[in-house]
Amino acid sequence: MTNLSYIQQHDKAWLTFLEQIDRVSPFLEDLKEHIDILRRPKRVLIVDVPIVMDDGSIRHFEGYRVQHSLTRGPGKGGIRYHPNVDLNEVMALSAWMTIKTAVLNLPFGGAKGGVRVDPKSLSPRELERLTRRYTSEIAHIIGPQKDIPAPDVGTNQNVMGWIMDTYSSGQGHTVTGVVTGKPVHLGGSLGRIKATGRGVYITGCAIAKKINLPILGAKIAVQGLGNVGGEAARLFQEAGAIITSIQDHTGTIHHPEGIDIPKLLDYLQHAAGVAGFEGAQVISNDDFWTTDMDIFIPAALEGQITVERAQNIKAKLILEGANGPTYIEADDILTQRNIIVVPDVVCNSGGVTVSYFEWVQDMASFFWSEEEINQRLDKLMVQVVDDVWNMANQHLCSLRTAAYILACRRILTARKERGVFPG
Numbered sequence: 001m002t003n004l005s006y007i008q009q010h011d012k013a014w015l016t017f018l019e020q021i022d023r024v025s026p027f028l029e030d031l032k033e034h035i036d037i038l039r040r041p042k043r044v045l046i047v048d049v050p051i052v053m054d055d056g057s058i059r060h061f062e063g064y065r066v067q068h069s070l071t072r073g074p075g076k077g078g079i080r081y082h083p084n085v086d087l088n089e090v091m092a093l094s095a096w097m098t099i100k101t102a103v104l105n106l107p108f109g110g111a112k113g114g115v116r117v118d119p120k121s122l123s124p125r126e127l128e129r130l131t132r133r134y135t136s137e138i139a140h141i142i143g144p145q146k147d148i149p150a151p152d153v154g155t156n157q158n159v160m161g162w163i164m165d166t167y168s169s170g171q172g173h174t175v176t177g178v179v180t181g182k183p184v185h186l187g188g189s190l191g192r193i194k195a196t197g198r199g200v201y202i203t204g205c206a207i208a209k210k211i212n213l214p215i216l217g218a219k220i221a222v223q224g225l226g227n228v229g230g231e232a233a234r235l236f237q238e239a240g241a242i243i244t245s246i247q248d249h250t251g252t253i254h255h256p257e258g259i260d261i262p263k264l265l266d267y268l269q270h271a272a273g274v275a276g277f278e279g280a281q282v283i284s285n286d287d288f289w290t291t292d293m294d295i296f297i298p299a300a301l302e303g304q305i306t307v308e309r310a311q312n313i314k315a316k317l318i319l320e321g322a323n324g325p326t327y328i329e330a331d332d333i334l335t336q337r338n339i340i341v342v343p344d345v346v347c348n349s350g351g352v353t354v355s356y357f358e359w360v361q362d363m364a365s366f367f368w369s370e371e372e373i374n375q376r377l378d379k380l381m382v383q384v385v386d387d388v389w390n391m392a393n394q395h396l397c398s399l400r401t402a403a404y405i406l407a408c409r410r411i412l413t414a415r416k417e418r419g420v421f422p423g
C-alpha cells in the first residue's frame with residue numbers, strides 16, 4: 001500500500017480503497033505493472049465556495065471534485081453535500097466509481113465531488129447560490145465529454161438542474177449532458193430516481209436465487225430509508241419479503257411481522273425520520289445489529305459494518321446499497337462466517353447505469369420509455385451478477401474481489417493499450 005502526501009494515516013476510506021487494490025493485485029498477472037495508476041487520482045480540485053447568505057453576511061464553504069480515472073471515458077460520479085465531506089472521502093468515492101463503471105463495462109471513468117456543508121442548514125436560495133458558485137468553480141473540468149456529475153447524499157434533481165443551467169450559461173447554449181439525475185423535462189431520464197434502489201433489488205434477487213434463499217418470507221433489515229433504501233425496501237416487500245427493522249439518522253424501528261413500507265414512505269414525506277412512526281416499536285440503535293434477519297441492506301453512509309457488528313450480524317446475505325459501508329477487517333469476518341456480500345460497486349450500480357442511459361439519451365436527443373429503461377437496467381444488472389459470480393467461483397474469492405478483478409482488468413487493459421504519453 002502506498003499513500004499520497006496529502007492523505008493522512010487516519011483517512012480510512014481512501015486507505016480502504018488502497019487495501020482493496022492490494023488484494024486484487026495477485027489476480028492481475030502482467031497487468032499488475034500498471035496498477036499504480038489506480039493508487040493515485042488523475043486530478044484533484046479543491047475550491048473555495050463563497051456565498052452571500054440571506055442575512056447579507058458572506059460564508060465560505062470548501063468544495064471538491066476528484067477525477068480518479070479518465071482512462072475508459074469521461075469521469076462519472078455524484079456530488080455530495082454533507083458536513084463531514086473531506087478530500088479523503090471524495091477520493092475514495094471517486095475511486096469506487098472507477099471500479100463501478102468498469103465492472104458494468106460503461107464507457108466512463110470515475111469521479112466524485114462534494115461540498116462540506118449541511119444542506120439542511122441553508123435556505124433554498126442559499127442552496128441555489130452555493131450550487132451555482134460551486135459549479136462555476138469546477139466548470140473548467142466538467143462537461144459531457146470530460147466529467148459528468150450526478151446526485152448523491154444531500155443533493156437531488158433540483159441541484160442537478162441548477163448545475164446544468166449554470167454550466168450552460170457559461171457555454172452560451174443548453175448542455176443537458178453535463179449532469180445526470182436532472183428533472184425529466186430538463187433532459188433527465190425516466191426511472192433514474194428509483195434506479196439505485198431497483199438495482200439493489202435486482203442484484204439481491206439474482207444472488208438470493210444462486211444461494212437458494214427465497215425472497216418470499218425473507219426477513220430484511222434496512223439501514224437508511226432514503227432514495228436507495230426506500231425503493232429497495234418497497235420492491236422487496238412487494239415481492240413478499242418482510243421488512244422487520246429499519247434504522248435511520250433518527251433511530252431504529254422494529255416489527256417482527258413486517259413494517260408497512262408504502263405507509264412509512266408516505267409518513268417520511270412530512271416527518272424527519274422513522275423514529276415517530278406508529279406502525280412499529282422503537283428499539284435501540286445497538287439492538288438493530290443483532291435482530292433476526294436473513295438479508296441486511298446498508299443504505300445510509302460508509303463505515304457502518306465494523307468488526308464487532310460483523311461478528312454478531314445474523315444475515316445470510318448483505319446487499320451494499322451504500323458506498324463503502326463495510327470496513328475491510330469486517331469484510332474478512334463476514335467472508336469467514338460464509339455471509340455473502342454483494343459489494344457496493346455491483347449492488348448500488350443501478351443509479352450510474354441509468355445515468356449512463358440518461359447521458360446517451362441527452363447526446364441523441366431521443367428519449368426512452370420507463371419500461372424500456374427498466375428492461376435494459378434489469379438485463380445489465382443480472383448480467384453483471386453472473387459475471388461476478390462466475391469470476392468468484394473461478395478464483396474461489398469473495399464477490400468483492402471478483403468484481404475488482406473484472407474491473408481492474410478492464411481499466412488496466414485500456415491503460416496498457418493507450419500507453420503512457422509521451423512514451
Ligand code: NAD
Binds near residue numbers: 196228352
Ligand atoms: P439519502 O440522503 O436519500 O438517504 C440517506 C438515508 O440514510 C436516510 O434515511 C438517512 O436518515 C440515513 N442515515 C443518515 N445518517 C445515518 C446514520 N448515521 N445512521 C443511520 N442512518 C443514517 O441518500 P441516498 O441517495 O439513499 O444514498 C444512500 C447511500 O447510497 C449513500 O452511501 C450513497 O453514496 C449511496 N448511493 C446512492 C446512489 C443514488 O442514486 N442516490 C447511487 C449509488 C450509491
